[in-house]
Amino acid sequence: LAVEKKIGVVNYGVGNLASVGNALSKLEVDHVFLDEPNKFSSVDKLILPGVGAFSIAMEELRDRGMLDELLRYVENSDRQLLGICLGMQLLLSESCENGNYEGLNLLSGSVETFNNVVEDLPIPNIGWCYINKKLKESKLLSDLTEEQLCFYFVHGYYCKLVEQNVVSATLNYGVNIDVVIEHNNIFGCQFHPEKSQASGLKVLNNFISI
């Protein structure tokens, strides 16, 4: 499937960009790794990946001058942003990971810890989970059957949105957590689509096709 769109993958020193790139190559999508904020405006959509600690990721974005540029990027509603895993968590207002830190605040909500909340389940949540799609229309999950709604997760913290109408899917991992969010041009998924076989590639393709 050839799409005439250019996707930018934000490279801010956090996470395994190669696998996101490999997935986009597999989908035959034109993409570029962006390590300079002034290049953001050259792409049609942005993917914000991320693995590791929340505070470090925010610091890296700030130090590289990418924080303001990200916020400016999504002011234009024709351009979309997809946060993956930690990248999704960064979209929220705040996180309690190793302290209290402000996020990009594109969506109201907080990042919470599984510790002391979840008992009898391993922490972090590492593995394939079936998610619960909400009744609302979802662009990211469109054309996926119930059987295909299984994705690869790796996380010790989870998102809790204030407005539940921006949540497209949840997961019960000892506690109900928000795992797919979409609001106007802001998108996020807690799982790793680039590591979730055909289902994940479909989600990425859905994002690209928006």
Next chain:
Amino acid sequence: MQTKRIIPVLFIQNGLIVRSEGFTNHQIIGNVISQAHRYDEWNVDELIYVDITKDKNYDARRDDHRIKSYTSIEDIIKAVSKVCFMPLTIGGGIRNIDDIAMRIESGADKVLLNTAVSSKPDLIKEAALRFGSQAIVVSVDYRVVDKKALCYTEFGLRNTGIELSGWLEKCEELGAGEIFLHAIDRDGMSDGFDIDVISKVVSKSKLPIISCGGAGMEEDFLDVFEQTNVSAAAAGNYFHFTESSYPRLKKFLKESNVYVRS
């Protein structure tokens, strides 16, 4: 809800996939990339590659076997990660933080640490801080000696004398993300998973545990998931020689009410 993972383990020796028995006998069974394609088609949950090359000689002499071999683990990871859209764990020959960085930068999602961390446990901490705990799987090879589970290193040759339970506690403290629990005595033996040790470990540890060693029949997987709360079961030989073994196993487990991904 989280599903139980089934993970094929592939052993690489001199750039080729080999079968392993008792950690010592190895027989060449194929090319690294063609095997990766096969597992990708089977829609596996995850793949673990363990490089057991001892002399770091990625041998091109094997070309007479009409099987292409690779010259470095870096090339192997890069090539495999281009065709695998599933979590990829790489182990073997990792001695320091630079070895870990190279593997992750080449496309590995996680690394499997064993011998290096038994002599330098702080490498777990250093690696977890730099790459995140989720990327650090500690592989623990053990044998049961006089009813005690003891840790081994150097491909199962060296008895460290360290008790399994204490070592696992330490790994958790230092920031390991997962434990790969490998029963040496059962490697290639096909006589079932080590249910006793696995259930003890799982009940004590907060970390996800991947059990490996002893899978010979579909029922062995059913037993380990029914009798323990283990997160994942891994096997090497089991998947190599039987046609469609992986999808058939998934189907069997699903029909037996084990919660797996289809």
